Amino acid sequence: MSEQEKLDQARERVIETVSQNMNLYGIAPSIGRLYGMLYFKNTPMTLDEMKEELGMSKTSMSTSVRSLLELKMVEKVWKKGSRKDQYRAEEDWHQTFVDLFTTKWRPSISMNIGAIEKSIKEMEQIITEKTADAEVLNAAKADINKLYEALAYYDWLGRLVDSFESGEIFNLVPKEKNE
Template sequence: MTDQNANDPFEKVNNQIISEFSKTLEMFSLNKTEAQLLITLYLNEGPMTLDEMKEGLGKSKTAMSYAIRRLLELNLVKRVWQKGIRKDLYEVREDLYKKFMKTYVNRRLESLNRQINNLTDIKVQLDNSNHNQKASIENKVDEAISFHRSLEEVFDKIKKDDFL
């Protein structure tokens, strides 16, 4: 945002949308700059160059270049071509909701799987010990594993539904 647009009511609302929506996107493991850039591209009516992104967000070209590369890697944006324009142009891909939900669910499943494996390893260590509270602790570990498996079932169901 340039200084001359600072008092423009539309520009203020646009900045509020970017700020609030980017907070949501940060839950999906995007950093603040990546989230703001994605929302800027989403709100823009056409593809943007790195210079336009830099100008729109008031960030360095290096920051925009890094963020756009990350968004490309995540398959959230794509490079497009327009006749007569020599600079790279970028725009948001379609079906963002599905992409974000799929990424979110897959990350949760990976995390739950790691936690179940870690808890199972702990249980094996307990099985090999002779501690006087072994049975009580094993019971707690079993409950924790059961809890994580229940969560895993929920996320598996979401993943298998037409939702994603």
């Protein structure tokens, strides 16, 4: 096996692992493969170059790149003398995680808080009207207490996301291990 083949094999192992891990965040493995491939390129690539490298259709490649742009895992770059859009991977894995984590969690927090607050109001109305039997009233009261605990969790999660966005998390858990 040549040195180039060994290098390609080592890179492929990382790319494959990255693509599998992206699945944890609800991102298709093909998008993870694209990110991994761009990560090891030392120069920005056009959609056509990416398409050729990965053997994907141009439509699929365009959709994948758009997803990575939204997740802030790649950026569009200008290259002198080229009229085609070119892209490169964000190489700071800390920042990539922060962007991915916050992009995925911020809408989820908002959606869950909205559903919980609406349900609390409906349950409070059941209690206020006092037309339900005692079992339903007690269940509504117990559920409201559980939902207030859930709201406390989402408040905490929101503050955690804030700490990622502000970089404060790195004061608590430094990027480099302190020895």
